[in-house]
Amino acid sequence: MRSNRRSRLWGSVPALATCLLVGVPPAAADGPAGGRDARIGRLASMVDLLRERGASSTGDGAAPHGRFAEMGCFDDAASDVVIFEDSRPPADFPRVDITRHCVTYTGTLALAVDVAEPTDPLADPNWEGTDGATFVGWLLEVTGDDESDYAVVFDVSDGALAATVVDADSMVVCSVTPEFDGSSYIARDIPAFCIGSADSVRVSAQAFYQEATPEAPIYLDAAPDVGLDGPVARTTAPLQCPNVADIGDPGGQEGIRTVRVACGVGGTEPISQAVAVSEALSSQPMSSFEDGSARHAIIARNDAFPDALAGSALGFGLAPLLFTHSPASAPTGVDPDRLAASTRNELRRVLLPGGDVYLLGGTVALGAGLDTELAELGYNPIRLDGANRFATAEIISAEVRRIVGEYSEIVGFPDLNSVMLATGANWVDAVAAGQVASYWGFPVLLTERDRLPDETIRGLAAINPEYIYVVGGTVVVSEAVRDQIRSYAGPSDRVSHCPGNNPDGTQSFSCRVFGTERVGTAVAVGRLNRFLFEQFQDDTENPLDAQVAVAVNLRREPDGFAHVLSASVLSGYFRGVFLPIEGSGGTEITTLTEFFACDKLRDLDTLLLAGDTDLLADDLGDRLAALLENGCPDNPG
16 A cells, blocks of 8 residues: 555544554453453453464364355354363353354455354343453454454443454454344444455354353354354445546556546446546555445535535545436436435445435435435435535535544544635636645635625634635635635644735735636646645655646536546545646646646656546547656746
C-alpha cells in the first residue's frame, strides 16, 4: 500500500473498534485498571485459549481435510466435548457440544456455531463471569501456511454481545456484528478488510464454557475435530462495470500512466459513472470502497445541482457519492421512489446494513419512497434537506464538521477548519471546490452575489472557521460579501495561502481563489490544493510521494455537475487535483490548464480520466501525457 492513497482505516468498518493491544497477561483482567484493561485481559485470555486449542488439534501433522471447499453449514460429531488440559475421556456437557458450524464468505465473512444446548449469553451469568472462560471463537487461516492468522471472539462485554476480530500480532482489528438467535452464535458482516482482504479462508470453530466459580473446569469442543478445514473461497459481488479499469498503484511505474475511469456502457451518464468511480476504487487495498467497507454513502439526484453542491466534502474520501432519478428525471416506467438499480446494487456491495445513507435534498429532489427502501435494505436514511440550497449546504456543513472531527481525532489527520464559499447561482465553482473539500474536509457553503444569506451566516457562525476561501471572482461573489465574511474567519497561526493583508494591516483569514472564467477558477482551486499538500503533508498519513490528477469536463450541459461531483471521490481518495477540460466532447485543453500542468504537475505519476470517450475525448490522455512529459510553451503571464 502506497502512502499517497487515502487508506482510511477508520472508515473501512462501520463499527471499527479502537485499536487495542491485547497481548497482555491474562491476570490484567483481575487488576484494578478498570473496565477497559479488564476487557483487554479477557480478550487476551480467550485468544490464548483459542490458539492453544488450535495448536493441539493440529499436532498430529494431519493435513487439512479440505472437506468444505464451498461455503455452507457442516455437521459435527456429537458427545465429543473435552475438558481443557485434561486427558480424561470426552465429557458430557451439551452447552459446548458443537452440532453444526457455518461459514459464508461473500462480500463479507459470516460465521455461526450451533451447540446441543445453547444458553442465552445475556441471561447466563457465566458468559461474563469475572473468572469464567465462556465464549465462542474461530481461528482463521488466510495465507496457506496452516498457522492461524486471525481469531474471532464472540462473548459478552459490559452487558452486551460482542464480536471481535484479532490479528496474529494480538491486535484488535475491528468489532463486528454479534447475534444470538436462540440456537446459533453468529459473527456476521465481517468485512474482508478485517482479514486482510483474503481470497480464501480456512476456519476452526471452538466453544468454551466455564462456570464463574473458583477451580471450575473449562469444557470445550472444536469443529472440525482435526486442524483447520477449508478453504472457503471468497465470492465477491459481481461488478456492474466489468470493464472498469484497475487504477493500480499510483507511483508504481516509470513515466505517466493514464487510466480511464468509466463504466463502458457506450456513453457517460451520471448514475453509471458514479458507480464506475466507486467500483474502480474497490481494488485499492484497505480502502473504503472494498466490499462492505464504506463509512457511509451519499445519494443525490442526477439532473439538478442545487442540493448536491456541498456533497463533495461529505464524501471526504470515505464514501461513494451515487446518483438516482429524481421525480422530474425518471424515464417512463421508472419509479423515482425506488433507487436506480445500479445505485442500489453498488450501495449493497460497498456499505453494510446499519450504515448511514445521506439523501441530499427533500422529496421534490429525491422521492419520499427512498427513505422506506433504504430502511428495508437495513440502512439508516438521513435526509439533509433545507428550505433552499443555502440551507441545505448549511445542514451538510454541520455533518461534514462532525465527520472530519471524528476522523481527525482517531487517526490524527489535520483538521484545518476551513470553509469554501461559492456562488449558489451555478454549479461550476462549488463543484470545482470539491477537489479541495473532498480531501481536506472543508465544508462548501453558498452565497448570493451581493448578499450573504442568513443560512450561510448561521453556518459560518457554527463552524467558526480559521480560514474562508471565496471561490470565484467578483462577477459571482462581490467584494461586499467578502467584507461581510471577514468577521467570521480566523484567527489562526498557520501559514495562509491568502495573499496580502486585511485593510487594517492584519493577516488575512479570508481570500479569493479565482481565475479567468470557469477553467481559471478550477485551476486556481487546484493550485490551492497543491499548496495545502505542500504545507501539511507531514501532518497527514499521505506524504507527497506520488501525484495524481483527475481530468474532468466542465461542459455546459445539464448533467455536467454530476460528472465532476462524482470525480471528487477520486480526488478525495488519492488527494488528487482536477485538470479541467472544456467542450461538450471533452476535446479542449485550454492554455490555463496547460500551464497549470506544466507549472505544478510535472511530477505527475497517474492521470485519471473521469468519464468515457463521449465526455473526455479518446485522444485526451495521450495529449495530456505528451504535454506533461514534453513541456509547455512559454507562460502567457
